[in-house]
Amino acid sequence: MRILGIDCGSRVTGYGVIEAEGRSRRSVGFGAIRIPANKELAERLCLVADGLDEVLKRFHPDEAAIEDVFTRKNPRSAFVLAHVRGAAMLSAARAGLPVASYTPAQVKSSVVGFGNADKGQVRRMVKVLLGVQGELKPLDISDALAVAYCHANLRDAGRRGG
């Protein structure tokens, strides 16, 4: 089973693909889709969707998981981010993948063991748990791998479609 994890940001959308078999999980590929800040929103949505379409074509994942971004402190940026997240979910859904959604606390608990771990801890654990060599930068990439890992563990209990 291949899982695509997606972490949407307003300037970078991270993705990570993992292979989950029984209790084993390993990273298959990861990267970042960078969106120039000066582009108009509609154009940025196209760049994210085009980038994810490439990832879907290259890695053929079976399911997708995406982090919930509802609880952001800045409502305006959360609102813009929700557009990007909508475009990302649409790409995965149109490729026939079910899309599961997890809160940051669920992702952190699953990877680090407690819900308020910091991003550095998540990154270190992701590297160990998924056997990643080398750097995972920017953090959007380790967050994407983390949500894929979370889905591998919680997929039967995971909230769908949020």
Next chain:
Amino acid sequence: MRILGIDCGSRVTGYGVIEAEGRSRRSVGFGAIRIPANKELAERLCLVADGLDEVLKRFHPDEAAIEDVFTRKNPRSAFVLAHVRGAAMLSAARAGLPVASYTPAQVKSSVVGFGNADKGQVRRMVKVLLGVQGELKPLDISDALAVAYCHANLRDAGRRGG
């Protein structure tokens, strides 16, 4: 010049296509994409995108205009709506259309003459201004025609991409 107006709702997305030539504006077509409330978000995004792709194929508009939904009172529903709006903007942008964004006050001012007109007033004026015979129901349809009309009048001054 053909303009596609889009009004996104969580259960209904209205669309309206108008032809603008000089100072003349007339309705070419309109309708509503209905989304069953019990569907998962990713599936609802697909339905909106598929519906708009059909509209784009049928009417071949040159530009798109969409109402801003930032100022909703309920942050959770505005957040969900932003996903739908992202999917709608993506459909238009991928078809090569520039996508302009207008606030509700801009749309109402343009159609009725003042920014806090009610939806019934907008509907009555849209029918007169665009020569629409018969009913415009649900209100999402008259709102979609209204944002297309607004764009026809303000397109040089309109804020892009918001």
